[in-house]
Structure formats: structure tokens, C-alpha cells
Amino acid sequence: MNEKKAIYPGSFDPPTNGHLDIIDRGLTVFDAIIVSVIVNPSKDALFSVKERKEMLCDIYSSNPRVEIDSFEGLLVEYASKKGANTILRGLRAVSDFEYEFQMALMNRKLNPEIKSVYLMPSPEFTFLSSSIVKEVSSLRGDVSTLVPVSVEKQLKKKLL
Numbered sequence: 100m101n102e103k104k105a106i107y108p109g110s111f112d113p114p115t116n117g118h119l120d121i122i123d124r125g126l127t128v129f130d131a132i133i134v135s136v137i138v139n140p141s142k143d144a145l146f147s148v149k150e151r152k153e154m155l156c157d158i159y160s161s162n163p164r165v166e167i168d169s170f171e172g173l174l175v176e177y178a179s180k181k182g183a184n185t186i187l188r189g190l191r192a193v194s195d196f197e198y199e200f201q202m203a204l205m206n207r208k209l210n211p212e213i214k215s216v217y218l219m220p221s222p223e224f225t226f227l228s229s230s231i232v233k234e235v236s237s238l239r240g241d242v243s244t245l246v247p248v249s250v251e252k253q254l255k256k257k258l259l
């Protein structure tokens with residue numbers, strides 16, 4: 100039987116419990132998930148691609164169904180290259196919808212074989228984003244319930 104594999108692309112700057120919620124939910128639907136950091140030189144990031152991959156690797160080191168990778172260029176081309184026919188994304192409050200809808204339709208136009216699948220996180224993560232975590236953390240706020248312990252440590256190292 101063909102393995103059901105999905106790509107979960109994103110900035111993950113840094114990974115939050117919202118991202119982990121989507122990955123964990125995704126693992127109940129897919130056999131394997133490739134979490135892939137988008138290399139986007141024009142986007143100002145706090146953590147380097149290498150650091151973001153290291154944080155994700157650390158979180159999923161004991162799970163052989165989760166692969167950590169990074170990519171540049173067209174997502175649908177990358178997905179085909181990795182043998183995945185599904186793109187997994189998370190949907191938070193209404194604010195995500197318009198952008199995600201546009202992207203899903205464009206990706207479908209570029210390659211109709213590749214499907215986009217959206218999962219909703221637990222309500223407590225609906226308003227959680229990497230940006231808000233960075234902002235609160237830089238102001239010495241407590242983010243311990245919003246990110247894994249390893250990420251919290253990296254944030255403190257970087258920001259304080």
C-alpha cells in the first residue's frame with residue numbers, strides 16, 4: 100500500500116505548541132509528515148533555518164514518522180520531489196483563511212495532483228502565532244504554555 104505522506108511547510112520561527120498540535124493531529128491522518136522550513140531570504144527571521152530545523156529535530160527525534168527538512172522555491176515542485184501528494188496547513192481564526200485559500204487554489208493550478216488539507220488546532224492555540232511568542236518573550240513574558248521547553252530555552256538565549 101502507498102504510504103500517505105504530507106508536507107507541512109512553514110516558517111516555524113520558532114515552532115510553537117500550535118504547530119505541534121497540527122503535526123500531532125496530522126499524524127492521525129497521515130503515515131508520515133515532512134515538516135519543512137521555508138527558506139525565505141526576504142523575510143526577517145529571528146532564528147536561522149539551521150536553528151529552526153534543530154529545534155524541530157529535537158522535538159521529534161524519537162518519532163520516525165516525522166521528518167524535518169527545508170526547501171526553497173515552488174512548494175508543489177518540492178512536494179513532488181519528496182513523493183508527497185498532500186500539503187498540510189493549519190487554520191487558525193478567520194485571519195488565515197483568505198491567504199490560505201489563495202495559496203491552495205494557486206498550488207492546485209500549478210499541480211492538480213497535489214491536495215491541500217487544513218486542520219484546526221485546539222481552541223487554546225487558535226490565536227497563537229510565532230510572532231506573538233517572540234514579542235511576549237522579548238518583553239520577558241511567560242511563554243511556557245505556548246512553546247516546548249527546548250524552544251523556550253532558545254528564545255531566552257536569543258532575546259534576553
Ligand code: ADP
Pocket residue numbers: 108109110111112115116117118120121187188189190191195219220224225226227228229
Ligand atoms: P507561515 O509563515 O507560512 O504562515 P508559520 O510557521 O507561521 O508559517 O505556519 C505554518 C503553518 O502552521 C500555517 O499553515 C499556519 O497557519 C499554521 N499555524 C501556525 N500557528 C498555528 C496555530 N497556533 N494553530 C494552528 N495552525 C498554526
